[in-house]
Amino acid sequence: MINKIFSILYKDLKIEINQSHLFFSVGLYVISSIYIIYISYQPTGILGLEHWVSIFWVIILFSSITAVSKSFFQESGSRNYYYYFVLSPDELIFSKLIYNFLFIVFVTFLTFLVFSSLLGNFIYSYSFFITLLFMGSLSISNCLTLISAIGHQVKNNSILTAVLSFPVIIPILLILIKLSKMSSSEFSWNIIQDDFYLLILLNIILIAMTKILFKFLWRN
Amino acid sequence: MKLVKTLSVLLLIYTAAAGILLEVPRLPILNETIRVLYFHVPMWFTMIFLLLLSSFNAYKFISTKNIKYDLISYNYAHVGVYFGVLGIVTGMIWANYTWGTFWTNDPKLNGSAVGLLIYFGYFVLRNSIEDESKKAKVSSVYSVFAFSMLIPLIFILPRLTDSLHPGNGGNPGFNVYDLNSQLRLVFYPAVIGFICLGLWIANIKFKLLKLTDKR
Secondary structure, three states, X not given: OHHHHHHHHHHHHHHHHHOOHHHHHHHHHHHHHHHHHHHHOOOOOOOOHHHHHHHHHHHHHHHHHHHHHHHHXXXXXXXXXXXXXXXXXXXXXXXXXXHHHHHHHHHXXXXXXXXXXXXXXXXXXXXXXXXXXXXXXXXXXXXXHHHHHHHHOOOOHHHHHHHHHHHHHHHHHHHHHHHHHHOOOOOOHHHHHHHHHHHHHHHHHHHHHHHHHHHHHHOO | OHHHHHHHHHHHHHHHHHHHHOOOOOOOOOHHHHHHHHHHHHHHHHHHHHHHHHHHHHHHHHXXXXXXXXXXXXXXXXXXXXXXHHHXXXXXXXXXXXXXXXXXXXXXXXXXXXXXXXXXXHHHHHHOOOOHHHHHHHHHHHHHHXXXXXXXXXXXXXXXXXXXXXXXXXXXXXXXXXXXXXXXXXXXXXXXXXXXXXXXXXXXXXXXXXXXXXX
């Protein structure tokens, strides 16, 4: 099972590198949206932590929705048909989860890099914030993978994926924004532990639901 | 069903009469508006109950592939969302008198608004698919997934932060100050009454849905 997961992952990454336009388009999306924020906050720049954190996560949210909604659409119909014979649904969905996670980690760190170089940053405890970025990418990818699989079943899909994922992703985003605000001061496990455990719990729920529900969604 | 209907009528008449006439504890800020407990809170209980039934039937559909369960699930979600909207409206009227504004940034308000957004998304999803069996499959999967995200949103997140709602964050509440359980005398019957009313409406709507359904 692990072998098959990694071979699909390898195939997806190879396609990604060969047709690098998706990779670059998402990168360009991130950079241009941050540049719009940069221009609109002239001449003072972002002064408050609240603005910084919320705009940061909103940019990540939008660019990851654009990135993830593509992950199922690049599979053609005949390739899907081939998958039915050689793969189990669990193998396919786990490879997609890992692939989306890698993609969103790329988006998140690109956003962090560009965002902090253009707009400054308020982060004090870097190690905690970077852990949070990983956790955030993991949660967002877990949340969006099943939604994009649902959107794949519908014809006018790209807008529907966005509409369906907004409400579902809000609890995750609320926790991430709350935790990011705490990383601007000295790190203390006592303050963040409740929210951190909740984030882990949400991830467990999301992965479990994705694993259970995808096998019903997959075959036509 | 007959029992549900009788219970619903009797308990709601009792709620309407006793909820307005019986003695209530005098609490600061709340005063007489405490009576909204009998009407606003049961709406949420009913919504959660109906949505639970909806997602349970959605799961039953995807495991048995019987199209009947999908219709039942859709029907319960529809009625549940009505109750959710009523809950928001009664809460907004109450908030205008006690907090001085219709809407504030309160975790419970955010949770319930997002919960309703999830189900509006569900209706959009259903309407955007033509093929009946595909519609049933995809929307059932979304329904189960969305309900599993609704639970942390409504039951866990608001409890981690202070809320303006009575009983949270140092505001006068029902459980602590209500020593002789006067409120419970009406509140529990009201909850059961409204849940029965919800089931009754869902039952009638399901009959109508079966008649208008062309399959």
